[in-house]
Amino acid sequence: MLRINFLAFSLFVTALSAGGCATSRHYQNALPHNLTIESSTESVETALDIYSVGKQCEITYLGAVDIDHDLMELGIAKGQASYLVVSFTSASFWSNRSGQISYDFTLLPREAYRYTIDVSYLDNIYNVTVYEINRASGEKREMEGGELRNCRS
């Protein structure tokens, strides 16, 4: 009887996790929008996890957003670093196989700028590119790995 109950409990927990009732919480998108996500993905679930970064590079989880629209607007705190993780999750029902691959970077949003993240996934090839755009001039430049990894490199 104990074994049956344990099995039932395990199945219940597994079902909850598989059903998306995992531990991540939704990001409270309450700040003025300064980050645009443009996405084009196929056959994967895409999400962005957001953390604040302290002076000693310690991170605090702020929440996640599902990247489920082609164009999304978010507000990220200015003047302080944020650690962002874009993840692509795929699952194959027939092979009972799942996998998640992610791209992480640190962003320090500046007052006079807005940011765009281009996210794509097609034919098992993904790409995440971060741009900084001057609000006044419209000048757009791609941010490179080094400046995106101040804390973790």
Added chain:
Amino acid sequence: MKTTFYSIIALSTVLLSGCVTSHPQNAVEFRAAVPGAFLAKVEKYEVAQPYHEVAMRFEKMAPKCLNTTIKTVSQSTTSYQVIVTEYKPTVILGDNRTELHLQQHHAQGVMKITEEPDGGYYLMVVDAIKAAEGTTRIEYYGPSVGHEPIIDAIKGWASGKNIGCPDLTKI
């Protein structure tokens, strides 16, 4: 199971050919071993891209995409398997030739069968060689099956089309 199969095949490919008892310990040995190895191939082709652009993309994309650790979970009614693979890319830039070496180390889930070089077993070596004006010759040494996402991504870096990172969970 598919992951296990391909991992074993990949690790055994060079080992089993000719009944040798060790894996290549560097890129030179790897290039020499691949042509006669089971389920491995040498592929040579040219792309209509200037050499320095191909080299710059190798230098930019390899660490961005391949310097990572991947955890995959395979499950069936009778088995549950977790494989943790650490990938290590190395790009050696030259005036006329750029080498991309990719090594893999299984931190969990795959048995180590021979001496492993620092950074892991060599999985593939790709050379970009300056050719005629505006073209670059690519020479690929590596597995012939099971690693299409990496091969396709590197072809994209070489050709300048569909530039991105391979989903290493699909290997």
